Amino acid sequence: MRAAKGSLQVGSFRGIPIRVHFTLLLILPVLAFMFGGAFREAARMAEVPPERLLGSPALWGLGVAVGLFASVLVHELAHTVYALWRGGRVRAITLMMVGGVSELTEAPPRPKDEALMALVGPLTSIFLAVVFGGVTVLLQDTRSFNLQFACFYLASLNMFLGVFNLLPAFPMDGGRIVRAALTGRLGPVRATRVASGLGRGMAVLFGLYGALVLNPFLVVIAVFIYAGAEGEARQVRMKATLERVPVSLLMTPGLVGVDVAASLWEAMWALRREKKVVLPVTEGGRPVGWLWLEPVREVPEEERATFTPRELMRPAAVVGVDENAWTALRRMAEHEVPQLAVVAADGTLAGTLDLSDVQRGLALYQERTERNERAARRGWRQERPA
Ligand SMILES: [Zn+2]
Structure with a gap:
């Protein structure tokens, strides 16, 4: 990176x-x-x-x-x-x-x-x-x-x-x-x-x-x-x-995605309601892409009923809710994206995770990691923050 x-x-x-x-x-x-x-x-x-x-x-x-x-x-x-x-x-x-x-x-x-x-x-x-x-x-x-x-x-x-x-x-x-x-x-x-x-x-x-x-x-x-x-x-x-912080601790949970078959008019409404510039697009509850505000805005208002997020979305990279934040960060780097869709064990959207969430986690848990390492002089104890 x-x-x-x-x-x-x-x-x-x-x-x-x-x-x-x-x-x-x-x-x-x-x-x-x-x-x-x-x-x-x-x-x-x-x-x-x-x-x-x-x-x-x-x-x-x-x-x-x-x-x-x-x-x-x-x-x-x-x-x-x-x-x-x-x-x-x-x-x-x-x-x-x-x-x-x-x-x-x-x-x-x-x-x-x-x-x-x-x-x-x-x-x-x-x-x-x-x-x-x-x-x-x-x-x-x-x-x-x-x-x-x-x-x-x-x-x-x-x-x-x-x-x-x-x-x-x-x-x-x-x-x-x-x-x-x-x-x-x-x-x-x-x-x-x-x-x-x-x-x-x-x-x-x-x-x-x-x-x-x-x-x-x-x-x-x-x-x-x-x-x-x-x-x-x-x-x-x-x-x-x-590596010790699970994604579930850092993600923004409970965000409702836009359905892939919704109209752009509905999508615009969802972006405004959530006060976001980007929202995950879902198909049957599973994340399939990201919809940014900007391209939706460029579609003239009278045409928004005829298009769906499917035409405008960008592919989504996902991370499992139980994977760790380091894996998430690496995946962002690999796909060159600033955010990931977080999926539950059944593959449905559980939340979103962006770079600022990871930075917040780093600030919160860094000190704890160093304390743990001093305590565990021998061996590499795997201790997850509660
Ligand atoms: Zn060398």
């Missing part, structure tokens, strides 16, 4: 959209420019005479930017392929500045799988670094300076990605491994808090160091890590809380 903001879709993998976050889009030209400026020094580091390299420094800078992009993509696909293989479901892949996010609709069930899923990304990057490093060494006496220089840089970028992501702190992959290791003892919320605290601490150190050596790049990375660590902790707290 959260990484969908501020990103651009660039492709897809087995039907999973691949998006690029704006932080990566911003950093690539900066990186290209900085690399172009430090071109001669970089060539010396790779033990390649800069005058023997084809193309301008700016072009090489662009090449390095594309190389980073490709390396982040391969790293992230490694996570995704593993998650799919272990029975997880991935909703979207977002490529970011120093890694990415594979948004899981369904996480692999065991904490051990989460740790392994986190590990395969950095391992893939390090493996690529070793391969490109090996090729660089093999090319040393062949005078293929351009290829040697390119391989040297691909090796460096992948080594950086691999090692950086192994730092034991959120939002890096290492943070996930730490979290998985602590979850058994502390429960997911507190384990996440530890990993997130480490991430924030590391971000502050990074930022201070970056400020001391006047490196804006490090400061930007520090801000990015800090925000990521906080976001992760918030998300896990939210999940732990909402």
